[in-house]
Amino acid sequence: MTTLGEDAPKLAADATNAEPVIVVDDVSKRFRLYRERASSLKETITARFGRRASFEDFWALRDVSMSITKGCTYGLIGHNGSGKSTLLRLMAGIHPPTSGTVRTEGRISALLELGAGFHPELSGRENIYLNGSILGLTRREINAVLGEIIEFSGLEDFVDSPVKHYSSGMYVRLGFAIAVHVNPDILMIDEVIAVGDEEFQRRCFDHLYQLRREGVTIVMVSHSAPLMEQMCDEVSWLDHGRLQMTGAASDVVRAYLDHVNAAQNERLAESSDDSGKVPVDSSRRWGSREIEVLGFELRDANGDVLAAARAGDALTIRIRYHAKNPVAQPVFGLGFTTESGVRVAGPNTRFAGVETGLVHGEGHVDYVTDRLALMPGTWHLSVAIVDETMLHTYDHLDQLYQFHVQPGSSPERFGIVDLNGRWHVST
Amino acid sequence: MALATDIWQYRGLIGNLAQRELKARYKRSLLGWAWSLINPAMTLLTYALVFGTFLKVQPPVAGNGHLKNFALYLFAGLVVWNFWLAVINGAMSGLIGAGPMLRKVYFPAECPVIASGLVALTQTLVETAVLLTIMAAFGNVSWTFLFVPVLLALLILFSVGVALVLSLVNVYYRDVQYLVAVGLNVLFYCTPIVYTLDLVENNAPAPVSLFVRANPLTQFVTAMRNSVYDLKAPSAARLGFLFVVSVASALCGWVIFRRFSARVSEEL
Numbered sequence: 001m002t003t004l005g006e007d008a009p010k011l012a013a014d015a016t017n018a019e020p021v022i023v024v025d026d027v028s029k030r031f032r033l034y035r036e037r038a039s040s041l042k043e044t045i046t047a048r049f050g051r052r053a054s055f056e057d058f059w060a061l062r063d064v065s066m067s068i069t070k071g072c073t074y075g076l077i078g079h080n081g082s083g084k085s086t087l088l089r090l091m092a093g094i095h096p097p098t099s100g101t102v103r104t105e106g107r108i109s110a111l112l113e114l115g116a117g118f119h120p121e122l123s124g125r126e127n128i129y130l131n132g133s134i135l136g137l138t139r140r141e142i143n144a145v146l147g148e149i150i151e152f153s154g155l156e157d158f159v160d161s162p163v164k165h166y167s168s169g170m171y172v173r174l175g176f177a178i179a180v181h182v183n184p185d186i187l188m189i190d191e192v193i194a195v196g197d198e199e200f201q202r203r204c205f206d207h208l209y210q211l212r213r214e215g216v217t218i219v220m221v222s223h224s225a226p227l228m229e230q231m232c233d234e235v236s237w238l239d240h241g242r243l244q245m246t247g248a249a250s251d252v253v254r255a256y257l258d259h260v261n262a263a264q265n266e267r268l269a270e271s272s273d274d275s276g277k278v279p280v281d282s283s284r285r286w287g288s289r290e291i292e293v294l295g296f297e298l299r300d301a302n303g304d305v306l307a308a309a310r311a312g313d314a315l316t317i318r319i320r321y322h323a324k325n326p327v328a329q330p331v332f333g334l335g336f337t338t339e340s341g342v343r344v345a346g347p348n349t350r351f352a353g354v355e356t357g358l359v360h361g362e363g364h365v366d367y368v369t370d371r372l373a374l375m376p377g378t379w380h381l382s383v384a385i386v387d388e389t390m391l392h393t394y395d396h397l398d399q400l401y402q403f404h405v406q407p408g409s410s411p412e413r414f415g416i417v418d419l420n421g422r423w424h425v426s427t
Numbered sequence: 428m429a430l431a432t433d434i435w436q437y438r439g440l441i442g443n444l445a446q447r448e449l450k451a452r453y454k455r456s457l458l459g460w461a462w463s464l465i466n467p468a469m470t471l472l473t474y475a476l477v478f479g480t481f482l483k484v485q486p487p488v489a490g491n492g493h494l495k496n497f498a499l500y501l502f503a504g505l506v507v508w509n510f511w512l513a514v515i516n517g518a519m520s521g522l523i524g525a526g527p528m529l530r531k532v533y534f535p536a537e538c539p540v541i542a543s544g545l546v547a548l549t550q551t552l553v554e555t556a557v558l559l560t561i562m563a564a565f566g567n568v569s570w571t572f573l574f575v576p577v578l579l580a581l582l583i584l585f586s587v588g589v590a591l592v593l594s595l596v597n598v599y600y601r602d603v604q605y606l607v608a609v610g611l612n613v614l615f616y617c618t619p620i621v622y623t624l625d626l627v628e629n630n631a632p633a634p635v636s637l638f639v640r641a642n643p644l645t646q647f648v649t650a651m652r653n654s655v656y657d658l659k660a661p662s663a664a665r666l667g668f669l670f671v672v673s674v675a676s677a678l679c680g681w682v683i684f685r686r687f688s689a690r691v692s693e694e695l
Contacts, residue, residue, distance in 0.1 A: 031693065093533035096689040112531045121451045130447055133439035134532050142439075 021186060021217050022068040022091055027100035029061040029086055029241075060086040061241045064100075068234075071215040073208075075232035075249060077223060077256055083241040084221045085190055088112065091219060092188050106185025106217075109135050111175055113190065120164035124155055124174055127163055131175075135182045145181045152203070153177035173200055180207055187211060189220045205231070225260075226413045229253040261308070261406045268307040268404065287395040291327055291359065291385045294320040296401055299366075309403060311376050312410025312418060317367045319383055321395075326360040331390055334367055335382030336374060337399050338416055344374070346382075350390065373418045376407045437538055444542035448521070449549065463550055464557070467509060474501055478621040487623065490658020491567045499565070502558050503656050504620035504648040510551040510579075511586050511644060512611060517543030518590035519597045519604050526695030536688045537681070540594050544587045551579065562655055569658035578650055578661075584673040585643060588680030595684050598694050618644045643672045 032055040061083045068074045076084040089095050090102050092110040118127050128149055132142035150159050153173045158166065163174070180187065187208075208231065212218060222228055228235050228249060235252040237244040239259075245252050298306040301314040309315050319332055333348030347367060349356055356365070380399040386392060412418045434441075453459045478484045479497035486500035518540040525539035559572060597603040617639055619627060627639045639645055646669050650661035 094530065094692050108533070110532060119447050119451060121454055122447060126447070126450070130440075130443045133437070133443040134528065134534055136436055136440070136534075138439050139442075 019070055020067040021070045021105045022066075022074075022219070023101075023103045024064055024066045024087070024091065025101045025103070027061055027064045027087075027090060027097045027102060028059060029083075029090060029095065030098040031058045031060055032056070033058050059241055061090070061097075061238075064238070064241075064243045066236055066243065066246055068217060068219065070217055071212075072234055073212050073218040073220070073232045075228040075235040076219070076221045076238060077225065077228050077235055077253065078238035078244075079223060079260075081240075082238040084238050085112075086241075087238065088188055088190060088219060088221050104186060107136060107183070108186045108188060109179045109182050109184030110188040111179040111190065112188070118163050118171065118175070121162055123161060124153075124159040124163055124166070125150075127174070128159075128178055131178045132182055135178070135184070137182055141183075145183070149174075149177045149181045152181065152207070154200070169197060169200070176204055180204075180211060184216060186217045186219065189218070191222050191224075225253045225257050225407070257407050261310075264404065264406065265307040284398040284400055285396065287385070287393040289395055290325060291321050291323040291330055291394040293383050293385060293395050293397055294322055294362070296320065296381065296383060298403060307404075309372055309374070309405045310408025311374060311405050311412070312371055313408040314370050315368075315372045317381075318364050319367070320362070320364045321359070321385060322362045323359045326358050327387075327394070328358050329356055329388040330359055330394060331386045331388065332356065332365045333382075333384040333386070335384070335399070337380040337382065339378050339380065342416070344416060348384075350388075371418075371420060372405065372408070372410075373420060374405050375410070375412065375416050375418060376405050377416070378402055378404055434535055434537055434541070437534055440534055441538050441542045441545065444521075444525070444539055445545035445549075448517075448542065448546045463553060467505065467554055471498060471502055471505060474505070474621050484622050484626070487625075487657065489565075489567050489656050490569060490571075491565070494565050494567050496565070499558075499561065499567075500623075500652065500656055501621065502561070503652045504618075506551060506554050506558055507578075507582060507644065507647045507651050508615065508618065508620055509554065510547050510582060511647075513547035513550060514544050514583075514586040514590050515593060515607065515611065517547055518587075518594040519607065522594040522598060522691075523695065526692075529692045529695055536595075536691045537591065537684060540591050540684075541587060544583060544590065547586075548579075548583065555579070558655060567656070567658065571654045571658050571660055574650070574654040574661060577666075578647065578654065578669070581669050581673040582647055584677040585647070585669075588673070588676030588678070591680035591684040595687055595691065598691055614642070614644065618642055618648055620648055624649060643669065643676075646672075 034055045064083075064087060076087060078084045086095070088110070089112065090097055091104060092108055092112065093102075093104070094110075094112075119130060122130065125146075128146060129139065129142055132145075133139075150156055153159075153170075153176075155166075155170060155174060158170065163171070166174070179189075189208075208218060218231075220228075220231065232249040234247065235249045235256075236246045237252050237256045244259075245255055297318040297320070298309050299316040299318060300306050301316075303316070306315075317334060319334070321332075323330075331348055331350040333346060333350075335343060336345045337343050349365070379402060381401040381403060382396070382398050383401065384396040385394040386396070387394065410418045453462055456462060458465065475498040479486075479501070484497060486495055486497045488495050489499070521539040521543040522536065525536070528534075529536060555575060559575070562568065593603060593607055597607075619639065624639070624645065627636050631639070646665055650665055650669060653659055653661040653665075
């Protein structure tokens with residue numbers, strides 16, 4: 001989706017327009033969560049007209065300040081419930097801040113939810129007029145872009161039928177088409193684009209790049225780190241309503257991912273005390289058991305045990321075994337399978353030409369890679385110990401283990417493996 | 428006020444909201460727009476039958492000197508009442524109905540309320556046209572018809588002002604719509620629509636009579652009847668009272684709405 005040369009206009013825009021168009025100054029936002037407990041009419045009446053129903057204060061945002069300059073593409077990142085969507089709503093003027101101020105300059109077009117303001121009984125065309133006027137356009141201004149909107153949404157054949165017959169994909173296409181064609185100074189997008197099909201998403205991103213070149217300020221919310229890094233100049237990271245970090249997209253996204261990884265490691269460490277152990281007998285484990293697999297461990301370059309591997313980083317997978325009787329030249333093998341069942345790699349000691357000698361008692365073998373080629377995700381691990389001829393199985397655990405790969409130093413984003421190649425551009 | 432320009436900027440939206448309401452209203456109904464006439468016609472017929480024929484309410488003689496028709500006398504009052512009723516009910520459901528939008532897009536929350544005023548106005552314009560045509564057909568025409576647009580303009584200010592407050596309070600306390608339904612019912616019979624103002628002044632105790640006369644809707648109804656039935660100009664005192672009440676209602680309504688509508692998107 002990114003093409004070479006996107007960075008040039010992006011930097012130019014930064015240099016020429018330094019004045020802020022959105023200033024968020026020390027903003028806090030409190031929501032009241034009402035608990036409906038009224039069970040009788042009398043209770044209802046006293047709750048309604050006496051003191052109000054019991055509620056709990058919930059601070060969605062606390063002391064958040066930021067300033068977004070003209071022409072900047074700005075990202076808000078954070079986990080679910082971090083307050084990023086609330087902040088976007090405050091910027092769009094939908095909710096007032098409880099304390100602090102939000103100042104914006106210019107026409108705002110916000111695409112916060114699917115089909116906001118669509119009336120199901122009205123046709124697509126009528127809804128374009130309705131939506132356009134919600135965004136503050138006059139009829140003449142809408143007429144000027146009507147054709148473009150219909151064309152961009154690709155709904156030429158359906159534009160005169162009621163939108164209640166539209167699919168959710170069609171909803172988002174129409175909504176997005178309207179939001180980007182109303183000539184906004186500031187465009188705000190919540191995570192809605194993800195609903196459209198691949199082809200439409202690509203067109204959305206192309207169009208966003210175009211708007212960015214034209215100097216439109218774009219504020220987007222996502223918890224997708226790669227998307228943020230790819231699209232945004234600057235990113236703010238929110239956590240439980242507080243601003244954690246603001247800065248260049250790559251720095252903030254990196255910090256955010258580190259935080260997410262650390263949190264996941266903690267969770268894994270808590271829950272996975274038994275993950276490296278031998279699973280109980282199952283239909284996916286077989287063999288004569290002269291040698292038994294006892295478990296596996298992930299270790300980093302320093303030999304420290306890891307809760308999860310990292311893409312592109314050094315990794316050692318250690319297989320622990322126990323041989324009751326001496327066994328000569330056993331072959332150790334690993335199998336890496338994606339969650340969807342694709343066998344991606346299956347290295348073993350025999351193919352690698354490694355002599356294992358006479359094995360007796362407890363011990364371990366290590367599979368070492370300097371640069372883990374597996375992409376982030378959950379991976380299933382198979383472990384097998386077979387005899388020299390590879391015809392007799394001592395112990396085979398078919399996809400009985402699993403481990404997580406987190407984003408690490410690998411720059412890749414697509415696919416399931418990092419091919420570890422290099423690019424050469426000749427001019 | 429800066430906010431006046433803000434709302435003017437959203438005139439397109441107000442128009443579209445009104446249009447949406449009108450278009451969606453009779454969609455998929457067999458008789459469509461005919462309903463907008465059938466409905467008031469049936470109400471008129473019922474009241475005329477009950478109060479004119481059964482209860483024998485005597486209308487005054489009309490301005491042309493020989494017309495004496497209770498149905499027409501009633502019609503002139505009902506036009507005012509129907510508008511008022513449509514604005515209040517439309518505004519309350521309109522603001523609640525705009526909730527999904529207000530939660531997702533910013534626009535002044537007045538817009539749906541004003542839009543419901545527009546919707547009611549289209550209906551009222553049709554009814555007024557029918558009323559004036561019938562009056563003309565009976566030979567009951569005069570220059571006093573020119574007061575009708577003035578009265579309607581004041582009625583818009585008055586009704587929208589009240590509607591702004593009621594629709595806003597209704598967002599915070601949904602009970603208000605039920606309370607209002609009861610209140611409107613009482614108010615209907617406290618307004619000389621199905622009876623004449625003389626009946627109250629002659630028969631009711633002084634406080635009740637005062638209450639009925641102080642009711643702005645009584646004055647609207649009377650002024651309307653003056654203009655289209657009696658064919659005499661509404662008194663300056665009456666017009667002055669209506670002007671003050673209407674402007675005060677619109678201003679107060681709007682100020683209150685502005686003051687308390689900021690959190691409306693969260694409560695909807």
